[in-house]
Amino acid sequence: MHILLVRFSSMGDVVLTTATINWLHSLLGNDLTISFVTSQEFTSLLTNHPGVKTVIGFDRKNGEKWSDLIKKIEVVDDQNPVDLIIDLHATLRSLRLRFSFFMVPALTIDKRRWERFLLTKIRSVKLKKFFSVEPQVVRILKDLEAIFQDTRAVRRTEEFRKGPHGELTSLGGHVQQKLTRPYITLAPSASFTYKRWHIDSYMELVRELLAKTDNDIVILAGPADNFCEVFDTLKSDRVHNLQGKTSLIESMEYLKGAKLTVGNDSGLNHISEAYGVPCVTLFGPTDPRFGFAPHGRDSVTISRDLWCKPCSTTGSKDCYRDRHYCMEEIKVKEVLDASLLVLGRAL
Ligand code: SF4
Structure with a gap:
């Protein structure tokens, strides 16, 4: 057939x-x-x-x-x-x-x-x-x-x-390991601006992860995501800012080798899961009830229950409230704790 x-x-x-x-x-x-x-x-x-x-x-x-x-x-x-x-x-x-x-x-x-x-x-x-x-x-x-x-x-x-990670999806064999040290991938971009957790929160998270784990941090984002330049100010040899520097296949290779991916509701998190790598996924104006939350056994979804959310089916609309509550109410400590929990399970 x-x-x-x-x-x-x-x-x-x-x-x-x-x-x-x-x-x-x-x-x-x-x-x-x-x-x-x-x-x-x-x-x-x-x-x-x-x-x-x-x-x-x-x-x-x-x-x-x-x-x-x-x-x-x-x-x-x-x-x-x-x-x-x-x-x-x-x-x-x-x-x-x-x-x-x-x-x-x-x-x-x-x-x-x-x-x-x-x-x-x-x-x-x-x-x-x-x-x-x-x-x-x-x-x-x-x-x-x-x-x-x-x-x-x-x-x-x-x-x-019942697979090793409860995974339903899978991807092909991109196997080239890029880094020798263990690392976490960060996916701070998204298809629409309001789907992004704030860059200051990501920066704080990176500092905490560097302090509390032995992992390097690999940042993956597209050529247009210039807001990621701020990660260069950390001046750490454990932070690998690859924004705009990787093809899709290279990004897949990095995601496959990671211990964890932290990111917004975006495609890179789904790729991660398809390789059996757990994710911490942050939902802003979209809603896990749309059906696109991570499904892996060790993955974690973080999302606030708000009357205004979801405000569109794709996250494409501009925020109409005085503040970007759906993302601002996700605190760094919560994301850090979830990340440490997932890393602990992966050990
Ligand atoms: S309207 Fe609500 S759900 Fe939509 S972006 Fe603003 S705070 Fe988030």
């Missing part, structure tokens, strides 16, 4: 779809071939994944046309006809792709948009508690269990959860 999975973005969501890859392989065994369509910038997440035969990138940012993407899929389809498309994105773009291959059966997952929208509208903290906090990966697997009507499937998901 040849299945075409579709998830264009974002980075964290593409990582989470690897749970689906693992699950499908456990269901269909050696008979399964998976091809994966994603945005070009995320192809390196999947190129070394043992469960994916072909990764098809769509380079829309550099002007690639939709017709070029369709041609690439047609080439793959000619070599080994696609039996099923599973749309893990469920947007107009992925719908268009399914439409282009309307002769191929297609399934789509339920992204619980209505639930997420409601959460942004309800102002009562008590009412919000009625919403499920089940991780998105578990929800998707439940959808697949229903679609494939495999009675052993629920048990199979539980078996994944």
Whole structure:
């Protein structure tokens, strides 16, 4: 059976779809071939994944046309006809792709948009508690269990959860170890400004971690995240500020070798977990109940219950309150204690 999975973005969501890859392989065994369509910038997440035969990138940012993407899929389809498309994105773009291959059966997952929208509208903290906090990966697997009507499937998901770290996701073999000393990775960036914990808090956390542990600190962030320059003022040879200096693959290598990742609700934390490295993840304007909280057994989620939170489904909106309460109320001591707890478990 040849299945075409579709998830264009974002980075964290593409990582989470690897749970689906693992699950499908456990269901269909050696008979399964998976091809994966994603945005070009995320192809390196999947190129070394043992469960994916072909990764098809769509380079829309550099002007690639939709017709070029369709041609690439047609080439793959000619070599080994696609039996099923599973749309893990469920947007107009992925719908268009399914439409282009309307002769191929297609399934789509339920992204619980209505639930997420409601959460942004309800102002009562008590009412919000009625919403499920089940991780998105578990929800998707439940959808697949229903679609494939495999009675052993629920048990199979539980078996994944019993892995060394309770992980459901996985990534390919980027193995090059970058540092000889043990280290913690810090992911202080995020796709939107209000999803970031304040840089002063990160600075204080780094000072505390340097004082209270033997670990080096590796800072990972993109070329545009210049606010990370402040870490250079620490002038410590145990702090490796790699903001803007690593490709996605190099960042993955650093994340894989870490003992812990501390960061905002962002893709780097999901990569970390896919390598079985626990995370401390800080949620600001987004909500763990959206289903994107870390799912690993040793990971910790830190999030405040506020009437205004979540204020959007993606964290993209500007804060409308007098202060950025959702992040300001997360104190350095709490993040430090959680980090030390996770490190203690990892020893
Ligand atoms: S404090 Fe409230 S309104 Fe402001 S960003 Fe956080 S969740 Fe949104």
